[in-house]
Amino acid sequence: MRWWDIDAVFVLEKELFPDDAWSRGMFWSELAHARGPQATRRYVVAMDGDRLVGYAGLASAGDLADVQTIAVARDHWGTGLGARLLTDLLQAATAFECAEVMLEVRVDNTRAQKLYERFGFEPIGFRRGYYQPGNVDALVMRRTDPSTPASGVQGTEIHG
Numbered sequence: 384m385r386w387w388d389i390d391a392v393f394v395l396e397k398e399l400f401p402d403d404a405w406s407r408g409m410f411w412s413e414l415a416h417a418r419g420p421q422a423t424r425r426y427v428v429a430m431d432g433d434r435l436v437g438y439a440g441l442a443s444a445g446d447l448a449d450v451q452t453i454a455v456a457r458d459h460w461g462t463g464l465g466a467r468l469l470t471d472l473l474q475a476a477t478a479f480e481c482a483e484v485m486l487e488v489r490v491d492n493t494r495a496q497k498l499y500e501r502f503g504f505e506p507i508g509f510r511r512g513y514y515q516p517g518n519v520d521a522l523v524m525r526r527t528d529p530s531t532p533a534s535g536v537q538g539t540e541i542h543g
Contacts, residue, residue, distance in 0.1 A: 425475035
């Protein structure tokens with residue numbers, strides 16, 4: 384993801400997460416930590432032709448990585464794009480030399496939970512009222528080995 388992707392990312396963010404969407408400023412802040420020798424973030428976008436159809440981000444600190452976000456346009460659900468984005472993030476966690484990867488997912492987002500379980504994430508707890516303003520709980524999940532085989536999706540490009 385680059386600065387010129389933020390407007391398209393923000394449109395998709397508002398569409399998919401209307402109640403708790405990140406601001407443009409939050410994306411700018413994350414990108415500030417995604418370049419250079421001291422980078423601690425990896426943010427990518429998925430393009431279908433010239434249309435942005437997904438994005439994902441990972442933060443690392445020491446030997447711990449955290450999946451910050453994964454989003455896929457509704458018309459690309461079921462195509463494997465979410466798996467491809469997650470694969471990229473896990474490869475980044477490996478490159479950052481992280482021993483484990485954490486994430487939070489809405490308790491009502493069973494589609495995402497199933498994806499994470501397929502990739503070896505296990506539930507370890509809850510964060511009550513984590514997603515605001517809806518006061519929705521988060522399921523906390525962890526994977527202790529971030530290395531994973533890549534899964535391909537035809538017609539979609541992933542860009543850092």
